[in-house]
Amino acid sequence: MKKILLFLLLLNCSSNSIGQNELMKQYNLMPWPKEISEKPAKFFINSDVTISINAQDDKHRVRNAAVMFLRRLSNRTGVFLNEGFPVNNSKGNIQITFSKVTSLNIETDESYTLDISDNSIQINSNTDVGAIRGLATLLQLTQNNTTDNFFPGIHIEDSPRFVWRGLMIDVARHFQPVEVLKRNLEGMASVKMNVFHWHLTDDQGFRVESKTYPKLQEFASDGQYYTHEQIKEVVAYANKLGIRVIPEIDVPGHASAILSAYPELGSKKGFTYAIERYAGVFDPTLDPTNEKTYEFLENLFKEITPLFPDEYFHIGGDENEGKHWNENQNIQAFKKEHGLETNHDLQTYFNIKLEKILAPLNKKLMGWDEILTPSIPTTAVIHSWRGEHEGLEQSTLIEASQKGYQAVLSAGYYIDRMLPVEHHYSVDPIGGAALTKEERKRILGAEATMWSELVTPLTIDSRIWPRTAAIAERFWSTKEVNDIPLMKKRLKPVSFNLEELGITHISSRDVILRGMTNNQDISSLITLSKICEPLKVYERNKGGIEYKSFSPFTLFADACVVDAEDAEMFNELVSNFNNQPENSAKTLSYLNQWANNHALFSRLEKNQKMIPLEELSVNLSNVAKILSTSIESKSINESDLDTLKTSLSTLEKPHVDVEVVITKSLRLLTDYCETNFL
Amino acid sequence: MKKILLFLLLLNCSSNSIGQNELMKQYNLMPWPKEISEKPAKFFINSDVTISINAQDDKHRVRNAAVMFLRRLSNRTGVFLNEGFPVNNSKGNIQITFSKVTSLNIETDESYTLDISDNSIQINSNTDVGAIRGLATLLQLTQNNTTDNFFPGIHIEDSPRFVWRGLMIDVARHFQPVEVLKRNLEGMASVKMNVFHWHLTDDQGFRVESKTYPKLQEFASDGQYYTHEQIKEVVAYANKLGIRVIPEIDVPGHASAILSAYPELGSKKGFTYAIERYAGVFDPTLDPTNEKTYEFLENLFKEITPLFPDEYFHIGGDENEGKHWNENQNIQAFKKEHGLETNHDLQTYFNIKLEKILAPLNKKLMGWDEILTPSIPTTAVIHSWRGEHEGLEQSTLIEASQKGYQAVLSAGYYIDRMLPVEHHYSVDPIGGAALTKEERKRILGAEATMWSELVTPLTIDSRIWPRTAAIAERFWSTKEVNDIPLMKKRLKPVSFNLEELGITHISSRDVILRGMTNNQDISSLITLSKICEPLKVYERNKGGIEYKSFSPFTLFADACVVDAEDAEMFNELVSNFNNQPENSAKTLSYLNQWANNHALFSRLEKNQKMIPLEELSVNLSNVAKILSTSIESKSINESDLDTLKTSLSTLEKPHVDVEVVITKSLRLLTDYCETNFL
Structure with missing residues (x-):
């Protein structure tokens, strides 16, 4: 009994800290896998590299990833491959085996094992998404010296800590064309992120085509918006990479753009609504006492939710200071009539109405943490963004999970604040909080947020990367993977390899x-x-x-x-x-x-x-x-x-x-x- | 009489050669305008720059160009503009006036005048397309010194020499995603090119979605093709820039990809057709004796021609060596039966059938110069590509125009051959040929061709630019604009400014x-x-x-x-x-x-x-x-x-x-x- 204990202790110690740090010096993996051990082997990368996919792959995720893998491997090493596509027999020296094609949701199994021997590489997983995560790991293991390109002998067993590992991109303050999104989706997949949160609307623009309300793109977008087809294209592209897409239509505040097209839905009669050109928090707000507001949102949501197959739907809900509500006597009267004491209560009234609109569309309502009020039902999902800078002692994440809400954290991951990578890397979503199993399960994960007041397609990549790769590790790897110098050492090559994907951060x-x-x-x-x-x-x-x-x-x-x-x-x-x-x-x-x-x-x-x-x-x-x-x-x-x-x-x-x-x-x-x- | 002649001679001499060369040293315009004169004036670029558009602009070409102009001007100079969009009154200090919105065809009037004074800039034109050409010129005139950004006082009267100034991009050998095309369309517009010839199919891939023949994208594209929506997007994008889009479906040769999906249309029974991975000229060819071939092409053309509103439709027709025709006894029998002596005759038979398919679709058949045979009707348009390297003494351009065909030249403009810029710049489409007015009119213009055997999205821009800017000058400016050192001097800043458009050639x-x-x-x-x-x-x-x-x-x-x-x-x-x-x-x-x-x-x-x-x-x-x-x-x-x-x-x-x-x-x-x- 003692011996076994000692052995287990040694094993634990060597694999999780000392040994792990040694391995981190050798292998530029990011995110760092759950379990990794070395083997005395070397798989040489030469023109005979072939890939077999041993499974039905009807969503083509694995085929797509395998082709991309071969292109990147060839471009990176300069090796001229004989076979540029997966081979149709099962004789590839890289063997990918998985049990089923999965749909994307918070239950998706992304685990995989990777085993590299002298003459063969095995990637095994339950799902196709697990398999593509394994391929991303394998590519990061490419090594070269003066004589060879090779993969080192290694065995990995890997799965993520959090099921929600997101990047939010704000396309409202500065529009980001489809290609910017695609290359960043590739970047996300390369570090195993799985949620793209698409902040589609704000005071500065409404970026979704609406056939029901065409004035939205006509008057609220400066001509810069995504057509339905483009949205489908981005969602399909993300899906191939194992990335879910969560749209955000930010209401009732941040509504200058919407109201520039449909001023009749505004809270302040006679106000001249216009697309906002500056950054900040502004007053234009939808009128929550006007039934037309709900009619508008219901029609709009009915039109656009089919474009976004994911179950989660983000309604924003942040930074409504209620100024125009205070200035509108009818709204004040409505509050009294309905027993709504504060503007927060009124906003909760609004949110609950939205939830009822979204439920029949099979969407879960998600919102920034201002939506967390006593009366909001626990079916809502809380996106915690405020922290000490916004007057809170700590984020609402733990509180929300303890109160029964699913929750996602962004406080600490605001990459637009231009803070050093170690700042974000050091924020642990859960920290020392003691949680029940159920509470822990409700903490889905976290998202880095790229607000775009000061970025354009030319500069956005250099604000997202490489810091987001380190944040991705925080979301995937265990809490104990937290050595900052070793993170920085690995981040350098990972950053540089992002150029292969067309990312322009360098x-x-x-x-x-x-x-x-x-x-x-x-x-x-x-x-x-x-x-x-x-x-x-x-x-x-x-x-x-x-x-x-x-x-x-x-x-x-x-x-x-x-x-x-x-x-x-x-x-x-x-x-x-x-x-x-x-x-x-x-x-x-x-x-x-x-x-x-x-x-x-x-x-x-x-x-x-x-x-x-x-x-x-x-x-x-x-x-x-x-x-x-x-x-x-x-x-x-x-x-x-x-x-x-x-x-x-x-x-x-x-x-x-x-x-x-x-x-x-x-x-x-x-x-x-x-x-x-x- | 003598005096007037002397005056005219002097005028001609000063404005067209000596004076012009002096101006070329000062202004980095490319293509060089038809007439240009200096004025003692300077228009300062500060935050008060505004643009008025004095016309109905229902295709939004001018508004789009004006917004792009303001962004580029601001990004280039660092000036913070008060107004980021055209002003709705007519008080802008840049005034754009045009008479009508035009459709794009070979009759489109692209002329404009540009006049820069101390406090105002006037762009006048007959059409909206002329106006955007004028804006492109204005942007090239941006100058700066230690104290100011300004436009120099200048008066320009400009119009193009040729109505067809094209760039062909081959997306078959290496697929080029939509964003590559868009940035290159921007580059084309910046040097006033007006035809994008889209080489969509070849042995290495069929890049258009077909709903009628879905095996084309399924088996002949490696998953790399344009959806109908993407094609519409590219065509609309080009149209906004005043660029026509000519699609090319290359038949009956260069057909490996098509035949990998529909082998039953091939000329050699039992042949295993597959997407070609190498470069070169290959044997797979559609069977011109099979009525199913025409049924296929008719259905395909009916499906895709609505995506391409331009009147011209390119059917390729090049490099069919007829090897599989020779090897097929039925085809040989068919030739005899129909009195077709050579394979060329058989191909002409094929081309005439295609023309009859295309005519009711309101398309003019255009093809590479192999289609120029005695029996092809003069409604066909000849695209001259062969020159001395292909065994001709000179291109077929002049011959075609003299025989009554409209013609476009590419011989001499093969930018994939990696020849120096002066090589292409020195090729004059007409040279010393003496042509009647009608013959001259039938010479529509020319196209640079970017074949993509050796280029990927990463490298294609550096093969197209900057040489294509100089070629664009050859197509737009008069023949006399041909000083190589002055071209090279102007090409440097023009090249560097292409980076503003996202072009990655540097x-x-x-x-x-x-x-x-x-x-x-x-x-x-x-x-x-x-x-x-x-x-x-x-x-x-x-x-x-x-x-x-x-x-x-x-x-x-x-x-x-x-x-x-x-x-x-x-x-x-x-x-x-x-x-x-x-x-x-x-x-x-x-x-x-x-x-x-x-x-x-x-x-x-x-x-x-x-x-x-x-x-x-x-x-x-x-x-x-x-x-x-x-x-x-x-x-x-x-x-x-x-x-x-x-x-x-x-x-x-x-x-x-x-x-x-x-x-x-x-x-x-x-x-x-x-x-x-x-």
């Missing part, structure tokens, strides 16, 4: 910088972009008044990304400099690069887009030059120290909508020079 | 090189790519047997483009070195860069995609090092000269599917060193 930077410079040498701007990040937590847009939806998003800030790569390296070097920066050739090399950078920048012919960068460029060079000279000479004089401090202070302030994210390290070096070299 | 290089190196530092590979070009005139694919449709197209050759930029600069430097290379700091700077490049390359961790590049890299560095040392020291010894010559000889051979396009210059420098410094 390439868009240079496109923007070429545009900024009229196609001059962009190397000095690249150097700057690698230590600058867009302003965080909505600071860039100063409460929504700086950028309109049609403002330029081809500025320096748009070329910069979160987790700026040189900043990360430099900050780490400085934090480890042990009071001897002069010993760090790398630190000095960065400083010298920045010291010389302004000379490069100066050579460029300037235009109005570049000129605002000049101050940043000069100050960076000043600071870097004095620091590097001082460190190398082990001396600094008062005058240089003054200049250094003045330039550094300027550098610490936001410039051109970015922050220079090495200033703390520069301050540390400045203090060090002052203390030791003055 | 950005795809780095995507490929990152993929080749597993995301290491790609600078040494960039240096190599700037002096290497993909093998020309189909050499890369060695007769079609090296690359299958599913082979990797992420290799070094795919990162390289025609008109390699450093090569062009270096070759010019060397050609002007006047036997004093030592005086050219720039020449030496290139040589030193290449001399040092292999050291950079050597630092990279190698994989199977990079290793084949090693030889090229070493030899280039060897040659450059010896040349630069020799030139700087004015001496060379026998041993170095030997090494130099050996390395250079290797460099002169094709490597990894590219040719090093500076070897002639290197040879010149080698000879110079040998002669002067040994």
Whole structure:
């Protein structure tokens, strides 16, 4: 008994922490699988690679994934394959076997096993979706050296922690064409996400064609909307990748666009409704006391729900401050008449009516967490988005599950806030909460949210990726997979491989910088972009008044990304400099690069887009030059120290909508020079 | 009388050659307009820019173009506009006025005038299409300096030389998704092209959904085809840009895909038809003696012609060598029976039957020039593609027009042959031919052809652009606009601005090189790519047997483009070195860069995609090092000269599917060193 216990302890210890960390250094899997062990084997990738699918695959998910797998494998390795498609016999050296084709819902079994031997690879699963998850894992295992491309011998048993692993894309603030969605769906599938939440309407636009209410696309979309056929196309594309699509029609607030087309449904008579061009929270709200409102929504939902086969249907319900309700005497009278004390009560009245419209359409009503009021029935699904920034001590997720609601978390996963990857990666949906089995089951999972006030098709990928890959791991892998350096190490290759899918998160930077410079040498701007990040937590847009939806998003800030790569390296070097920066050739090399950078920048012919960068460029060079000279000479004089401090202070302030994210390290070096070299 | 003549001569001379060349140095317009004159004025681009459209615009072409114009202007300049959409009053400082909304056909009036003054811009035209051509011109006139963004004072009167200015994209050899087509349509519109010829079918795939013959998409497309809705979407998108769409269903040859779905229509009984994976000319051919063939085509054409509103319908008709016809005794008997002496006669029989199917569908039959036989009626439209490489002394264009056929030229504009831009730019469709007015009128214009054996969505843009912009000028501008250096000077900014449209011709290089190196530092590979070009005139694919449709197209050759930029600069430097290379700091700077490049390359961790590049890299560095040392020291010894010559000889051979396009210059420098410094 003791021996067995010891053995189990060792096994547990080795496979789950020490051993696992060692494996994480070797294999760039993300999300990290549930169980993984090595085998003394190697499967060589050469022109003889073939795939057999041993099952009926009538939704073609596996065939589609296998073809994509072969293309990506060939393009990645340069190997010319003899067979570009799955072979029709069962003799493939990659064997995919599954028991059934599944429909997509929260019960879908996504588990699989993957086994790589010298001459064969086996992927086994209960469902076709499990099989495609296994293929995604296999592709991440591609390795190469000077002589070979190969898959390492490995055995994996894998299944997800949460059944709902989503990405929300807001296509209302800035419209995102079908191809943007498709490439991001591919990205999602590559890291095993399974829910695309499509935020289709907001104050800034209504993006769904309606044949019943054609004014919606005519007057509320600026011509930028999805036809029914395009919606079907996206849903089918997602389905092939094992991704469910949840549409969101945001009501009763966020309704400027709807009301610009159908003002008669608004809460404030005589108000001039128009598509909103700014970002923020606005007053236009559907009138919940008007039966026509429900007639409109019922007809609209009847028309569009068939496009979205998923059981869940998101009605938004957030950020209605009720201003126009307060200003409308009839609405106030209605509240009294129906015993509705607050606007929240009135909104709950509205939500319950919507639920009754949706139920016969076989849809479960889902809404942002403002819908969580005492009288909303537990059939509603709570999407928790508010956290401490919105005045809550913690998200409503746990509370909702304890009260009997299914719930999904987005608080902590707002990728538009431009926070570092470790911030999101460190948010565990459940944390330390003690939950009953039923409560735990009601916590479906979580979603990263890409709000689009400040992104266009050119920049959206660089705001979604690569951070969303790490978030995907948080949603799939066990809670114990949480080592940040090992996550970052794996994220690099995973990020880079996303380019294979047409995702532009890496390439868009240079496109923007070429545009900024009229196609001059962009190397000095690249150097700057690698230590600058867009302003965080909505600071860039100063409460929504700086950028309109049609403002330029081809500025320096748009070329910069979160987790700026040189900043990360430099900050780490400085934090480890042990009071001897002069010993760090790398630190000095960065400083010298920045010291010389302004000379490069100066050579460029300037235009109005570049000129605002000049101050940043000069100050960076000043600071870097004095620091590097001082460190190398082990001396600094008062005058240089003054200049250094003045330039550094300027550098610490936001410039051109970015922050220079090495200033703390520069301050540390400045203090060090002052203390030791003055 | 004499005075007037002199005046006219002067006017002609100044505006058409000397003056025009001066203007070409200042303005990056492409295609160059018919008449252009400067005005002492400047229109400043600031937040007050507004556009009024003074006309009914019920096809929304002008509104669409105006919105795109405002977005591009704002993104390009960084100016935050107050009004992101055309203003509803007529007070815009940019005024667009046109007389009528037109349908698209060969009579469409695309002329416009553009007038830029200090405070207002006028675009006037007869049609909405003319107006959008004017907006495209205006956008190309955007200029900036350190203080301002502005449009220069200018007056333009413009109209095209040819009514048919096309780009053909082959979506059969490699499928190109809708977004690839859309971005290329935008590119076409930006240089005023007006015909998208959609090569939809070939041996390698049938890319149109058929509800009548669903096996076509099921068995002949690998799942890669356009639905009817997608076709409508593309056609509508093109129409908004003033671009006609001509579909091509290539028959009776190039029919492997069709016959893989409907083998009963084939000319060789018992033959196993399958989608072709290689490139080349293949035998599968529809049986022209089988009434079922015509029934099939009639039903198919009836189904799909409504998707394509244009009057012209392309039936291919090329490269049928009749091998399977010769091998079929029934077909031979049929020929005798019908007095058809040759296979050409039989194909004409087939074409005439097709014309009779198409006529009641209101379609004009168009075909590649093999259809030009004595008995084909003059209602057919001849698409001339063959030239001296295909055994003709000259294209069939002039002959066809003289015989009474409408005709379109593609010989000389095969951009997949990877020839330099000046090659295509120098081909004049009419040349010195003396034509009657009627004959001239029947020459509709020309098309660049992008065959897709060796391109994927990742690389196709870099094969189409920027060369097609120069070809577009050849089709739009007068014959006299033919100065190659001035074309190249204007092509650079025009090319770079294509990035604004999402065209990836610049950005795809780095995507490929990152993929080749597993995301290491790609600078040494960039240096190599700037002096290497993909093998020309189909050499890369060695007769079609090296690359299958599913082979990797992420290799070094795919990162390289025609008109390699450093090569062009270096070759010019060397050609002007006047036997004093030592005086050219720039020449030496290139040589030193290449001399040092292999050291950079050597630092990279190698994989199977990079290793084949090693030889090229070493030899280039060897040659450059010896040349630069020799030139700087004015001496060379026998041993170095030997090494130099050996390395250079290797460099002169094709490597990894590219040719090093500076070897002639290197040879010149080698000879110079040998002669002067040994």
